[in-house]
Amino acid sequence: MLRRALRLAVDPPGGVSIEALRALARDDATEWDIATTAKHLGVSPHTLRYYERIGLVQVARDAAGHRRYGAPAVRRLVFLTRMRTSGMPISDLRHYIDLVDSxxxxxxxxxxxxxxxxxxxxxxxxxxxxxxxxxxxxxxxxxxxxxx
Amino acid sequence: MLRRALRLAVDPPGGVSIEALRALARDDATEWDIATTAKHLGVSPHTLRYYERIGLVQVARDAAGHRRYGAPAVRRLVFLTRMRTSGMPISDLRHYIDLVDSxxxxxxxxxxxxxxxxxxxxxxxxxxxxxxxxxxxxxxxxxxxxxx
DNA sequence: GTAGGGGTGTGAGCGCACTCAAACGCAAGG
DNA sequence: CCTTGCGTTTGAGTGCGCTCACACCCCTAC
The missing domain is CATH 1.20.5 (Single alpha-helices involved in coiled-coils or other helix-helix interfaces)
Structure with a gap:
């Protein structure tokens, strides 16, 4: 109850919506374009491209070369943005991701x-x-x- | 009790010590040099000079031209650093100080x-x-x- | 007298995390 | 066909809050 209230109070400024998270948890065939992903995560498309550039996520492309964010990428980005907005520096995120990937x-x-x-x-x-x-x-x- | 514990837990990383605050409250003839002031506030002398440069405080000088931080300056700096470390941008601090000064x-x-x-x-x-x-x-x- | 350790003002530099500009590609709609 | 809109890559730019370099000054101790 308290948790719900907190979530409702805090979610709006940015962060995945609850339904979106549920879909992710069901290991959905989620396939978002960059704009949708950005909106759900509360960051800009610029930022998503930046995160990919510096190696925080790998993102698949469609036939036109446009990014398609699948469930694993989104899940990773949810974690990353949560850590970022709570103050973890990008260098630590890089480090963490390197560990995960190895x-x-x-x-x-x-x-x-x-x-x-x-x-x-x-x-x-x-x-x-x-x-x-x-x-x-x-x-x-x-x-x-x-x-x- | 809880407050004491919190204060003890949080003070070390920077912030005026309790005795120093008491001295300030007694409207002391506090007269710190820049190094002492910096240490008590948990910032660098560089930062103190910077704050003065951008007009957040005015600081008196001694005969040699060295800064002397009196009680009012220190009190203001305590407030400013508290607001800063809790995320208030410098521009807002400027605004606030302008209001105070007018x-x-x-x-x-x-x-x-x-x-x-x-x-x-x-x-x-x-x-x-x-x-x-x-x-x-x-x-x-x-x-x-x-x-x- | 001179070396050392503090201080001074000023402009420039830095690290972080984006954020944008430019030049281009593709695909749908009028 | 051509505009509109969203996407692409890459390098460059921005804003914030310090942080530093430089050239200089002053006081104390040896």
Whole structure:
């Protein structure tokens, strides 16, 4: 319930929609063009081409040479954009993807990256909560001063 | 108690220490040089000079022309760095400071900025919490796979 | 007196993550 | 046929927030 509320509150600014995720989970024959993919992920087509250029994903082409994003590519991009928007640098994403692409025996190294990111996220959240408290305090002070 | 724990957990990476804040609150005759100020704020002297250059603070000089950060300057910088590290862009800080420097009748406009920042902080926190959950989920999956 | 370790102002440089421009290709609709 | 619209590649450009290099200054200690 809480999770639903959070998701609804946070989804709009960008991120796959819930139905789209469901379709992905069903290992769909999803085949999106670049515009559709970009819209679902909340990024620009520019960014998707950029991610491909720097080797974060490989994307198939149709007869006309246009990109076709299949379920695996989209799933990877969902993960990547989630990590990106939560502050993981592109270099780390590259590293992670390199590990993924080089087999099963890199699992513990991937774990290390994820664990590190988890810790970063925790302390960033704590920091933002502190900043939020400070901001709310300042707002309260202004309100008192303004209309005592 | 929780607040103390949070503060202790978050302070180290940068931010004024508690004693230093107390001294400031007592409207001390604080007179720090640039290195001390930088250390207390968790930024570099470069950054402090930069902030002054772009008009975020005015800083007095001693006889040798060296910067002396008094209590008002430090208080302002505490606020500024807090807002900065929580993601407020420099342009907004400039705007805010301009409002502060142009008198009492800009209070409601300042409030608007703070309210907007508060909302941004809230949704960023929510987003990071979602990313944290996703990361923890992935970690859990890896752990299962690795040692079932 | 001189070496060292701090400081100064200024313009330029950097790293990151996009973002865009230019020149082109294809395919459908009027 | 020709426009419209979306796509392509590649190299270059942008905006942000610092960060540094340079040439200089001042004070202290030896």
């Amino acid at each position: 087999g099963q025996d890199t699992v513990s190294e991937r774990m290390d990256l994820l664990l590190e990111h988890r810790d970063i996220l925790r302390s960033r959240i704590a920091g933002l909560q502190l900043a939020l408290a400070a901001t709310e305090y300042k707002i309260a002070v202004y309100q008192e001063v303004h209309q005592p | 008198g009492q009748d800009t209070v409601s406009e300042r409030m608007d900025l703070l309210l907007e920042h508060r909302d941004i902080l809230r949704s960023r926190i929510a987003g990071l919490q979602l990313a944290l959950a996703a990361t923890e989920y992935k970690i859990a999956v890896y752990q299962e796979v690795h040692q079932p």
